[in-house]
Amino acid sequence: xxxxxxxxxxxxxxKGKPGWPKTAKEWLFTIDHKVIGVWYLIGSLASFAVAxxxxxxxxxxxxxxxxxxTSDGNVYNLWLTMHGAVMILxxxxxxxxGFVANYAVPxxxxxxxxxxxxxxxxxxxxxxxxxxxxxxxLVIPDSFNGMWTGYPPYSTSDAAGxxxxxxxxxxxLGMSSVFGxxxxxxxxxxxxxxxxxxxxxxxxxxxxxxxxxxxxxxVPVLAASVLLLSLDKxxxxxxxxxxxxxxxxxxxxxxxxxxxxxxxxxxxxxxGIIFELFSVSAKNMVFSYxxxxxxxxxxxxxxxxxxxxxxxxxxxxxxFNMLMSFTTLLISLPFGLMMLSMVGTLxxxxxxxxxxxxxxxxxxxxxxxxxxxxxxxxxxxVDYGISDSYAIMSHFHYVMAVAGAMATFxxxxxWFPKLTGRICSEMLTKLSGISFFIGxxxxxxxxxxxxVEGMPRRYMDYQQFADNATIVGAQHWSTIGAxxxxxxxxxxxxAWIHGMLKGEKSSQNPWGSQSLExxxxxxxxxxxxxxxxxxxxxxxxxxxxxxxxxxxxxAHPWGQPDPAK
Amino acid sequence: xxIKSFSYKALGALxxxxxxPTLAYAFQMExxxxxxxxxLTPQAHWEEMWTEVMWDITILGVVYFIxxxxxxxxxxxxxxxxxxESPKLSAQAIxxxxxxxxxxxxGDDLFxxxxxxxxxxxxxxxxANAQTIKVTxxxxxxxxxxxxxxxxxxxxxxxxxxxxxxxxxxDDVVHSHYLNGYHVTExxxxxxVTWEWIMPVKVGESVxxxxxxxxANHSKMYGKLIVMKQADYDAWMTQALADAKAESGRQIAMxxxxxISSNTNNGGKL
Numbered sequence: 001x002x003x004x005x006x007x008x009x010x011x012x013x014x015k016g017k018p019g020w021p022k023t024a025k026e027w028l029f030t031i032d033h034k035v036i037g038v039w040y041l042i043g044s045l046a047s048f049a050v051a052x053x054x055x056x057x058x059x060x061x062x063x064x065x066x067x068x069x070t071s072d073g074n075v076y077n078l079w080l081t082m083h084g085a086v087m088i089l090x091x092x093x094x095x096x097x098g099f100v101a102n103y104a105v106p107x108x109x110x111x112x113x114x115x116x117x118x119x120x121x122x123x124x125x126x127x128x129x130x131x132x133x134x135x136x137x138l139v140i141p142d143s144f145n146g147m148w149t150g151y152p153p154y155s156t157s158d159a160a161g162x163x164x165x166x167x168x169x170x171x172x173l174g175m176s177s178v179f180g181x182x183x184x185x186x187x188x189x190x191x192x193x194x195x196x197x198x199x200x201x202x203x204x205x206x207x208x209x210x211x212x213x214x215x216x217x218x219v220p221v222l223a224a225s226v227l228l229l230s231l232d233k234x235x236x237x238x239x240x241x242x243x244x245x246x247x248x249x250x251x252x253x254x255x256x257x258x259x260x261x262x263x264x265x266x267x268x269x270x271x272g273i274i275f276e277l278f279s280v281s282a283k284n285m286v287f288s289y290x291x292x293x294x295x296x297x298x299x300x301x302x303x304x305x306x307x308x309x310x311x312x313x314x315x316x317x318x319x320f321n322m323l324m325s326f327t328t329l330l331i332s333l334p335f336g337l338m339m340l341s342m343v344g345t346l347x348x349x350x351x352x353x354x355x356x357x358x359x360x361x362x363x364x365x366x367x368x369x370x371x372x373x374x375x376x377x378x379x380x381x382v383d384y385g386i387s388d389s390y391a392i393m394s395h396f397h398y399v400m401a402v403a404g405a406m407a408t409f410x411x412x413x414x415w416f417p418k419l420t421g422r423i424c425s426e427m428l429t430k431l432s433g434i435s436f437f438i439g440x441x442x443x444x445x446x447x448x449x450x451x452v453e454g455m456p457r458r459y460m461d462y463q464q465f466a467d468n469a470t471i472v473g474a475q476h477w478s479t480i481g482a483x484x485x486x487x488x489x490x491x492x493x494x495a496w497i498h499g500m501l502k503g504e505k506s507s508q509n510p511w512g513s514q515s516l517e518x519x520x521x522x523x524x525x526x527x528x529x530x531x532x533x534x535x536x537x538x539x540x541x542x543x544x545x546x547x548x549x550x551x552x553x554x555a556h557p558w559g560q561p562d563p564a565k
Numbered sequence: 566x567x568i569k570s571f572s573y574k575a576l577g578a579l580x581x582x583x584x585x586p587t588l589a590y591a592f593q594m595e596x597x598x599x600x601x602x603x604x605l606t607p608q609a610h611w612e613e614m615w616t617e618v619m620w621d622i623t624i625l626g627v628v629y630f631i632x633x634x635x636x637x638x639x640x641x642x643x644x645x646x647x648x649x650e651s652p653k654l655s656a657q658a659i660x661x662x663x664x665x666x667x668x669x670x671x672g673d674d675l676f677x678x679x680x681x682x683x684x685x686x687x688x689x690x691x692x693a694n695a696q697t698i699k700v701t702x703x704x705x706x707x708x709x710x711x712x713x714x715x716x717x718x719x720x721x722x723x724x725x726x727x728x729x730x731x732x733x734x735x736d737d738v739v740h741s742h743y744l745n746g747y748h749v750t751e752x753x754x755x756x757x758v759t760w761e762w763i764m765p766v767k768v769g770e771s772v773x774x775x776x777x778x779x780x781a782n783h784s785k786m787y788g789k790l791i792v793m794k795q796a797d798y799d800a801w802m803t804q805a806l807a808d809a810k811a812e813s814g815r816q817i818a819m820x821x822x823x824x825i826s827s828n829t830n831n832g833g834k835l
Contacts, residue, residue: 073781147778153755154738159704159780242756248739249757282640284649288659313741313750313776315759318689325681329674336670337663343629344662346636349649353641361637368629372622379681381688382618384761385611385748388741388776452615454745456776459784464772545648 018522031117032527036124037103038419040094041412043124043131047090048405050135054083056486058460059443063479065466076460077145082138084148087401088266089173090131095408096269097177097215098127101184101208104415107517107525108202108542110193110534110551115186119179126176134169137162147458149259150226152240152251156233167230174223181212181219193516194535194554199290202515202542203279207272210296211265214303218258225254252314256307264303266400268296270363270407271338277360277410278345280513281352283545287344291337298334306331312380313387321380328378335371354511355429359410362437363403370399373448390474391451394444402440406433409492416499417506418517421524424499432495435488442481446474515542520551606764607688611748614684618677625673688749691762695728702733702740702753704779705786714813715805719788721773723765724798730762741777744790750776765792 020035021027027035057079061068070076102124106114114120137143144166146155154160188201188209201209229251231237238244240251279286286292308316308324342364351357373395376382386392410433417423447455450471455462465471509518517525520534530553537549602610640649654662698721699710710716723729733742735753743750744763751761775786793801 073783073785077778077781077783145780149778151739151778154779157738242754247756248754282649283642283647284651287651288654288662291659291663311752314752315754315757318685322682322685325685326674326678329678332670332674333667336666339629340662340666343633343636344651346633346640348651349636349640350642350644350647351637351640368626372626375622375677376615376618379614379618379677379684381681381685382611382614384688384750385615387750388743389750454743454772454774456743456774458778461784463785464774464787464789546650 018526019524021527029121031113031121033102033106033114033117033120034525034529036120037099037101039124040098040102040127043128044091044095044099047086047094047131047134050138051083051086051091052486052489054079054086056482058083059479059482061460062462062475064476065463065472066461070460073460074145077147077458078138078143080458081145081147082134085169086131086134088148088262089170090134092266092401092404092408093173093177093262094127096266096404097180097184097208097211098124100204100269100273100408100411101180101212103419104411104517105184105205105208106187106191107521107529108205108515109188109191110196110516110520110530110536111187111191112528112530112533113191114183115191116183119183123176123180123183126172126179130169130173130176133165133172137165137169140165149255150229151255152229152232152248155229156240163233164230167226170226171223174219177215178219181215184212185209185216193530193533193551195538195540196536197538199293200536200541201293202272203275203286203289203292203296204269204272206293206296207268207275210300211268214261214265214268214300217300217304218261221254222258222262225251225258228254249311249314249316252311253307256310260307260310261303263396263400264299266404268299270404270411271296271342271367273407273411273414274342274360274364274367275345276515277356277407277414278342278364279543280414280511280515281354281357281360282346282349283352283512284345284347284349285541285543285545287341287347289341289541289543292341295334295337295341299331302327302331302334309378309380309383312383325378325380329375331378332375339368339371353430355424355426355433356410356414356511358430358433359406359413359436362433363406363410365437366398366403366406366440370395370397370403374399386451388457389451390447390455390457393457394448394451397440397444402444406436406440409433409436412496414511415517416496416503417510418523418525420500420503421506422499422503423506423510424495424503428491428495428498432488432492435491436485439481439483439485439488442484443478444481446477446481450474450478512545513542514545514548516551520553602687605687606766607684607749607762608747608764610684610687614680615748617680621673621677688762691730691760692728692764695730695762696723697730697732698723700731700733700742700753701736702742702775702779702786703736704738705775705782707742707773707775707786707788711802711805713806714809715802716809717805719773720791721788722791722793722798722801723763724795725765725768725792726795728762728764730760733759733761738779739777740775740779740786743774743776745772745774747771752777765790768792768794 021030030036057069058076061070061076102114102120140162142161144161144163146160146163146166150166155163155166188205228237228239232240238246240246240248242248275286275292306324306328308320309328312321377386377392377395413424413429453468453470455465455471462471462475506523508523511518513519516534521530533554534551535554536551540549540551697712699712701708701710707719708716709721731742733751733753734757735755737755739752739754741750741752742761747763749761749763751759753759769792771790773788773790775783779786
């Protein structure tokens with residue numbers, strides 16, 4: 001077999017050189033999972049910027065009683081809709097199931113690419129189409145302002161604006177997610193390198209895999225439920241219209257049947273990053289690894305039967321609320337085991353407080369606050385008092401939004417050397433992480449108290465609570481916190497740009513990881529990832545820092561492989 | 566082999582222990598809820614439960630954080646090539662680390678669930694002597710129909726010391742009727758009648774807001790609940806009845822003329 005006609009896995013195609021593609025054409029028409037991962041990252045960071053600015057505008061408006069920068073409810077509601085929809089669908093899911101899943105997972109499992117590289121390219125361009133369509137909502141005259149939840153009958157009324165755009169964006173992004181999920185699931189099942197068993201996968205891989213299984217099961221329900229909105233509004237079908245025999249609550253059931261599992265679609269991958277960073281920083285085995293893996297998998301059934309806790313006050317039958325209240329409490333079992341594994345990973349570790357670790361610690365603390373404040377919400381009767389208040393809003397920002405963002409950015413700092421070949425300044429990384437953590441706590445902690453006092457969500461003003469010092473004070477502090485967060489994000493941006501241009505040149509494995517993406521391929525891997533197929537021993541483990549056997553490589557058809565090049 | 570399997574069973578049996586007080590508590594609460602609440606209002610009951618849940622999660626959080634902070638401080642890396650030395654867990658230890666925490670979490674879950682169940686029962690059992698008020702939400706107005714021809718907008722008056730049940734619906738989109746201080750929220754929507762009840766025990770005013778997003782003026786959809794002494798309430802109601810009669814008289818007189826009304830609310834539409 002001569003070199004030119006070798007049809008197997010030769011790695012580093014076409015020229016066999018590590019590094020990023022050089023030309024714009026190669027970047028645009030790429031089917032390389034790493035380049036696609038970077039496209040996902042750029043898309044999600046752009047979404048984060050847009051949605052974050054929307055949040056800033058809202059916080060400024062809410063800083064004091066009465067109109068501050070707008071008195072037009074439609075304008076404020078547009079910001080609010082954009083913030084929610086773009087943060088979830090444009091930032092978190094693409095950053096975690098796009099960037100992490102595409103960039104990191106295939107290298108972590110020793111694959112040369114995703115299972116279906118062309119489908120992968122399709123997913124990322126569908127994502128970009130979705131993001132651009134969503135941004136179009138800011139400029140079209142009848143922009144959709146029905147919130148990211150799009151509850152009918154409001155969303156099917158003319159007041160909500162362009163419902164078709166909402167349905168379209170959700171369906172386009174949903175297609176992107178489903179293609180990506182099929183692709184990633186196949187990659188993890190079929191493309192693991194020789195010798196890599198299921199219980200030798202990094203936690204990130206397990207978490208992203210599980211999140212994608214959840215996507216595969218539940219996204220179609222969301223797509224159907226929002227499609228029915230447009231059918232209702234434009235063609236008069238009336239699925240959600242009580243006057244034609246439909247039911248308003250049908251939508252809420254369908255929507256949350258997807259959207260509660262969607263919380264774990266975001267939560268699990270960022271927990272995977274926290275595990276990764278804890279283990280690497282403490283140079284320690286993930287505590288009771290198999291149990292951690294099984295508890296991650298347990299989220300698939302656990303997330304499927306709890307959707308009614310988003311609608312405890314929607315007029316569902318009492319027995320149903322009580323049932324779902326119990327199933328919701330049961331989430332504490334897998335969640336608790338996962339938290340136990342996280343703290344156990346630190347036990348007898350050798351913790352190095354690197355920059356990404358600071359971000360991961362922040363994410364972890366936010367996750368604990370968020371997890372604990374979820375317990376009262378699970379109790380239907382307690383929820384009657386705080387439903388749709390700032391307490392709920394604060395809870396999910398802690399558990400999903402801020403914890404997720406901090407872990408995601410921690411992951412970006414962690415994989416930064418693999419993206420650029422340089423390390424971000426440790427001082428800037430830590431400073432931005434700490435200020436982001438403080439900023440978000442100053443935003444969200446007062447709002448929890450305001451919520452318990454009675455402040456409802458999605459208000460542009462709170463005239464009726466003008467004489468409630470707790471609520472007014474909380475809103476005030478929260479706006480101050482928003483500015484701290486804003487500055488910390490700017491600092492993070494500075495850290496990235498500085499790292500990209502002037503950062504210290506990274507070594508092959510700067511964090512001392514045992515995972516394949518750091519040990520077995522070039523720092524900036526080329527197309528094909530590995531020079532020749534990589535192979536791990538039966539006792540190899542990504543979190544074994546003591547006596548891990550080195551991964552080996554198949555002989556190259558025309559020469560000896562050099563894993564570092 | 567026999568000893569090992571026996572020890573597993575013993576371990577398992579021991580771990581079921583936290584369930585016993587929880588279940589006992591649950592059944593005891595079940596009995597307690599059948600009696601009357603001895604003057605305990607749903608809102609006081611809610612606040613009691615809230616305080617307990619807050620203590621519960623605070624203790625969980627503090628214990629977890631103390632352990633975590635200790636680990637973070639104690640196991641800092643000192644040497645350059647130092648690696649973690651976490652002990653390798655035996656199969657039995659792994660099982661223990663699953664079952665013990667799970668039983669603790671489950672015990673806490675059941676404990677809270679039992680208390681939550683009792684509270685839920687309290688909040689969802691309308692006393693027989695409750696007065697009914699029909700509530701209609703619309704963009705962006707709350708209409709209260711007292712059932713005797715009197716209706717008010719964004720102003721709800723009730724006598725003190727008498728339970729009130731609200732039968733609620735919506736004219737247009739989903740709204741959510743929230744009474745601040747009473748810890749009750751319930752969505753209203755077209756095509757369904759939902760309900761909530763309160764037990765006002767203190768004379769005074771409190772805020773009513775809409776809690777489900779309903780469009781441009783969602784944040785302006787608020788009103789107030791005025792709890793009055795029975796005598797004041799009766800006086801107000803007499804006056805309101807007289808006004809309503811006069812109003813309907815005028816409407817009958819004007820019936821031949823076309824009349825455009827901006828108020829599309831009709832409290833009697835239930």
